[in-house]
Amino acid sequence: MNVPIPGLAARRAATSLVHGVLQRGRPLDEALDDPKGPLAALDARDRALSRAIAGASLRRLGSLRGAIKKFLRKPLDPRGALESILLTGAAQILLMDVPDHTAVDLAVEQTNHDRAAKPFAPLVNAVLRNIARERESLGEFLDDPSRDVPQWLDDRRIKAWGPETAKAIAAAERAEPALDITAKSDAIEWAQKLNAEILPTGTIRLLPDGPVPELPGFNDGAWWVQDAAAALPAKLVKAKAGQRVADLCAAPGGKTAQLAASGADVVAVDRSAPRLRRLTENLKRLGLSAQTVTADATQFKAEPFDAVLLDAPCSATGTIRRHPDVAWLKGPEDIEKLAALQARLLDAAADLVKPGGVLVYSTCSLEPEEGEGQIAALLKRRPDLERDPVSVEELGGQTEFLTALGEVRTLPCHLARGEPRLSGLDGFYAARLRRRP
Numbered sequence: 001m002n003v004p005i006p007g008l009a010a011r012r013a014a015t016s017l018v019h020g021v022l023q024r025g026r027p028l029d030e031a032l033d034d035p036k037g038p039l040a041a042l043d044a045r046d047r048a049l050s051r052a053i054a055g056a057s058l059r060r061l062g063s064l065r066g067a068i069k070k071f072l073r074k075p076l077d078p079r080g081a082l083e084s085i086l087l088t089g090a091a092q093i094l095l096m097d098v099p100d101h102t103a104v105d106l107a108v109e110q111t112n113h114d115r116a117a118k119p120f121a122p123l124v125n126a127v128l129r130n131i132a133r134e135r136e137s138l139g140e141f142l143d144d145p146s147r148d149v150p151q152w153l154d155d156r157r158i159k160a161w162g163p164e165t166a167k168a169i170a171a172a173e174r175a176e177p178a179l180d181i182t183a184k185s186d187a188i189e190w191a192q193k194l195n196a197e198i199l200p201t202g203t204i205r206l207l208p209d210g211p212v213p214e215l216p217g218f219n220d221g222a223w224w225v226q227d228a229a230a231a232l233p234a235k236l237v238k239a240k241a242g243q244r245v246a247d248l249c250a251a252p253g254g255k256t257a258q259l260a261a262s263g264a265d266v267v268a269v270d271r272s273a274p275r276l277r278r279l280t281e282n283l284k285r286l287g288l289s290a291q292t293v294t295a296d297a298t299q300f301k302a303e304p305f306d307a308v309l310l311d312a313p314c315s316a317t318g319t320i321r322r323h324p325d326v327a328w329l330k331g332p333e334d335i336e337k338l339a340a341l342q343a344r345l346l347d348a349a350a351d352l353v354k355p356g357g358v359l360v361y362s363t364c365s366l367e368p369e370e371g372e373g374q375i376a377a378l379l380k381r382r383p384d385l386e387r388d389p390v391s392v393e394e395l396g397g398q399t400e401f402l403t404a405l406g407e408v409r410t411l412p413c414h415l416a417r418g419e420p421r422l423s424g425l426d427g428f429y430a431a432r433l434r435r436r437p
Helices: 008-024 028-033 044-059 061-069 082-095 100-112 118-133 151-161 163-173 187-193 232-237 254-261 273-286 332-351 372-381
Strands: 179-183 204-206 223-225 244-248 265-270 291-294 305-311 353-363 385-387 408-410 428-435
Touching: 008 028, 008 044, 008 082, 008 100, 028 044, 044 061, 044 082, 061 082, 061 118, 082 100, 082 118, 100 118, 151 163, 179 187, 179 254, 187 204, 223 254, 232 254, 232 305, 232 353, 232 408, 232 428, 244 254, 244 332, 254 265, 254 273, 254 305, 265 273, 273 291, 305 332, 332 353, 332 372, 353 372, 372 385, 372 428
Parallel strands: 244 265, 244 305, 265 291, 305 353
Antiparallel strands: 179 204, 179 223, 353 428, 385 428, 408 428
């Protein structure tokens, strides 16, 4: 009878997650949520460990690749699991509180369990032992955050924000972020119960002790998980009880919940029926309600609304601190395709706003073509729309979030709070427009 080796299953799952992103192009969240995926058979402790290892490996991918390459005589064959085994092993040694011998031994065990990689077990052993022994000499790979950003993306950031800010963004993305939640009500009370802090924008931030569903208030529907930046666009709608509000591209539903909590009559539109079912389940847990419509938002027709919120599909380059796989799954061609879709969505959304009503547009992208450029182009196409500038008071006094035109632009390096894990937020763009009476 084979006795399971403690910790091996968690490492194999982490390697599978990393390999899925790098070689199969599979988003990390999709693999994590898959009931038949790599984490399915693991207990809660091993699931958390696998996620942490995979996250560290992808968040510091460029640095780890450089460190590994230093001890190789020739490049690795990218098709097999060998690189992912080395990456997850190196991440444990260099970035995590894992004993070196444990990281090395379990990486070798993984290699021996993989038919294609097994002949390279001595190589894995030698490379990881060298990394552990010579970690002090690896500063050239580990100290520059720009190494962990694909070159095409780093070039775009430098062009858009300048080299200093681009490096600050990359540095912010290296830290595993805290948990941000939005309370349905009584934010102060829930911050106290969760031993958390309330950010200036009203979001509750904490370092969770255990799985999210086991935290106080989750099963009671008192709050939902939502990044501090993602919570801003729905606030800009300033929805009131009784108003008709459309939430386009609504799933997974954090913004829908915010709008519904205001008492507004919310119609949540999304083209994905499974994602809408998940949205409905979330609303049920929260004790909130909204009408859901499965439809392509570019084709959706209805009586004009008092307000429309369009959180458009985008490259998601502002979310890399929470979703490190995004940096390695997206390319510049995606931005061009998505920008064309966003323009069509904006035209459709504008048609749904009644005269005098509000349109709020947002994306979780750092790319100007998906944010500032979209609104500038829309205003040229639609003279019946005008900017309704956001005030700094609506942003909790955070002047760094506000542009000269009264639009919102958050960067991952904003909201410095001292400790890296408690700092930062997703990169978001948002603008509020009003349809002329």
